[in-house]
Amino acid sequence: MADQFQGIEPMVYQSKINVPYSWWAGDTATRFFVALRDEKKIIATKCGACGKVFMPPRKTCPLCFTANTEWVDVSDEGTVLTFSVARRQLAAIPQDRKVPVIWGLIKLDGADTAILHYLDEVKPEDVIIGMRVKAVFSETRKGTIRDISHFKPVK
Amino acid sequence: MDRAAIIGVGMTKIEKSKVRETFADMAWEAVNKALADAGMSIDDIDNVVTTSSDFWDGRTISCMAVGDASGAADKNTSCVEGDGTYGAFYGYTRALSGSYKTTLVTGHSKGSQCISSLITNASFDPICERGLGMDMITACAMQANAYMNRTGLRPEDMAMVSVKNHGNALKNPMAQLPMNITVSDVIKSEMIADPLHKLDCSPVSDGCCAVIIAHESVATKFKQKPVWIRGLSLCTDSFFFGDRDLARSNALVEAAKNAYKMAGIKDPKKEIDIVELYDAFTYQELLWLEEMGLADYGKAAKLLEAGEFNINGPLPVNPSGGLLSGHPVIAAGLYRIAEVVMQLRGDAGEHQVKKAKTGIAHGVNGLCGQSHCVWILDKER
Numbered sequence: 001m002a003d004q005f006q007g008i009e010p011m012v013y014q015s016k017i018n019v020p021y022s023w024w025a026g027d028t029a030t031r032f033f034v035a036l037r038d039e040k041k042i043i044a045t046k047c048g049a050c051g052k053v054f055m056p057p058r059k060t061c062p063l064c065f066t067a068n069t070e071w072v073d074v075s076d077e078g079t080v081l082t083f084s085v086a087r088r089q090l091a092a093i094p095q096d097r098k099v100p101v102i103w104g105l106i107k108l109d110g111a112d113t114a115i116l117h118y119l120d121e122v123k124p125e126d127v128i129i130g131m132r133v134k135a136v137f138s139e140t141r142k143g144t145i146r147d148i149s150h151f152k153p154v155k
Numbered sequence: 156m157d158r159a160a161i162i163g164v165g166m167t168k169i170e171k172s173k174v175r176e177t178f179a180d181m182a183w184e185a186v187n188k189a190l191a192d193a194g195m196s197i198d199d200i201d202n203v204v205t206t207s208s209d210f211w212d213g214r215t216i217s218c219m220a221v222g223d224a225s226g227a228a229d230k231n232t233s234c235v236e237g238d239g240t241y242g243a244f245y246g247y248t249r250a251l252s253g254s255y256k257t258t259l260v261t262g263h264s265k266g267s268q269c270i271s272s273l274i275t276n277a278s279f280d281p282i283c284e285r286g287l288g289m290d291m292i293t294a295c296a297m298q299a300n301a302y303m304n305r306t307g308l309r310p311e312d313m314a315m316v317s318v319k320n321h322g323n324a325l326k327n328p329m330a331q332l333p334m335n336i337t338v339s340d341v342i343k344s345e346m347i348a349d350p351l352h353k354l355d356c357s358p359v360s361d362g363c364c365a366v367i368i369a370h371e372s373v374a375t376k377f378k379q380k381p382v383w384i385r386g387l388s389l390c391t392d393s394f395f396f397g398d399r400d401l402a403r404s405n406a407l408v409e410a411a412k413n414a415y416k417m418a419g420i421k422d423p424k425k426e427i428d429i430v431e432l433y434d435a436f437t438y439q440e441l442l443w444l445e446e447m448g449l450a451d452y453g454k455a456a457k458l459l460e461a462g463e464f465n466i467n468g469p470l471p472v473n474p475s476g477g478l479l480s481g482h483p484v485i486a487a488g489l490y491r492i493a494e495v496v497m498q499l500r501g502d503a504g505e506h507q508v509k510k511a512k513t514g515i516a517h518g519v520n521g522l523c524g525q526s527h528c529v530w531i532l533d534k535e536r
């Protein structure tokens with residue numbers, strides 16, 4: 001085929017795949033979010049067979065393949081298992097967050113698995129694995145994971 | 156058990172932006188190269204597996220869209236969403252089923268056409284995680300921190316992977332980023348997400364790869380020397396990071412163990428001659444080598460420093476330059492298979508390694524290596 005692009009810009013079709021979508025949160029996440037929103041409490045599901053406590057709450061135990069029937073309170077304090085610090089304003093970062101943005105994988109006291117959330121009120125260079133952190137709840141809470149604003153170091 | 160072999164491979168050059176080519180254009184090129192490599196015509200292919208991802212392609216049922224260019228018309232065609240090694244795994248099982256003799260597997264991707272941060276953010280749990288705004292790079296930075304904390308690995312150690320792989324790419328005409336760089340260049344490059352500098356990360360890439368898998372009954376019927384599939388396994392870890400030990404990869408330990416067992420490999424350190432693995436980030440090359448049993452945990456960097464994984468070393472790792480030198484998501488694992496096949500046949504050209512009888516090709520799917528696919532390929536049956 002002759003090179004029809006010689007000396008010209010190839011044609012590019014500009015579009016987007018922005019399709020509105022609604023996720024049914026499910027009864028397990030709903031109960032978790034309602035407790036965050038209305039009581040500033042963090043609750044988790046517990047496996048009746050192996051006793052593991054899951055954060056974020058799961059309806060079933062992936063290890064035992066049984067339904068988790070019990071709910072337990074977990075602490076709003078925990079330990080940072082690992083973390084990352086965005087220095088570039090990556091496209092996925094929400095508009096209201098400016099770099100450096102720090103995320104932690106946080107194991108709350110009383111839970112056996114860890115959740116992802118923001119670390120804040122701390123400089124990136126002061127974050128270390130193993131540090132103790134505490135949840136700070138948002139002023140306005142709408143029943144989402146961001147009803148927890150972030151985790152801050154325990155003084 | 157029946158055997159199967161790879162009898163043809165074809166790949167496009169990996170580029171930053173193939174702005175002049177559509178997905179089908181890339182598939183057409185890779186498929187025709189694979190057919191020519193095998194000495195086959197499209198009529199010799201009895202079924203097709205295409206591999207793609209709808210989010211990356213910006214359309215639904217994306218794998219069907221390259222069917223025409225892959226010669227799939229009127230053939231039994233199926234699609235896999237995920238890395239190309241998983242599409243090839245399916246192709247292999249089809250060969251073993253007894254119903255198919257020759258399977259063409261393709262994998263394609265154009266990272267240049269979308270925004271990878273948004274696409275990979277969409278793989279997080281939409282209810283509990285996605286709104287926090289993490290993506291593949293910030294997730295893997297988290298894994299790198301956990302791994303460094305556990306093993307004492309330093310940024311300079313990870314940087315050596317970038318130096319080696321970009322250097323290897325100088326000899327691979329298909330690579331996107333051949334570069335002569337130093338550890339200091341890596342450390343001085345932009346910090347994107349601590350501890351990952353720009354040169355610790357694979358680039359955004361476009362490319363397509365195709366491989367042809369044949370049942371043993373027809374594996375020697377065509378002109379190309381078959382490369383035999385000796386061992387193959389894939390294993391998947393938990394979805395949520397907080398359910399896994401991010402400093403390790405249990406899924407890869409299991410996948411490698413199963414693949415070695417199937418291949419009858421007792422001491423992989425001695426019996427594997429070459430590895431092409433999924434180094435989306437520098438630390439991953441070291442962690443994956445360790446979890447595959449090719450280095451002790453936390454010790455791969457020492458071996459790398461000693462030159463063990465160099466192209467002329469005892470165990471060349473990513474002689475092609477790896478993903479760090481070109482990362483067409485989805486196709487990347489299929490490129491690893493094609494590279495190992497060329498190495499075992501002695502057809503790798505400038506980046507040919509010296510002794511290569513048995514090789515590993517490795518693919519990954521999911522955030523922070525949630526799932527791993529390990530192929531043991533062999534020159535001899």
Ligand SMILES: [Zn+2]
Binds near residue numbers: 047048063065
């Ligand atoms: Zn259980």
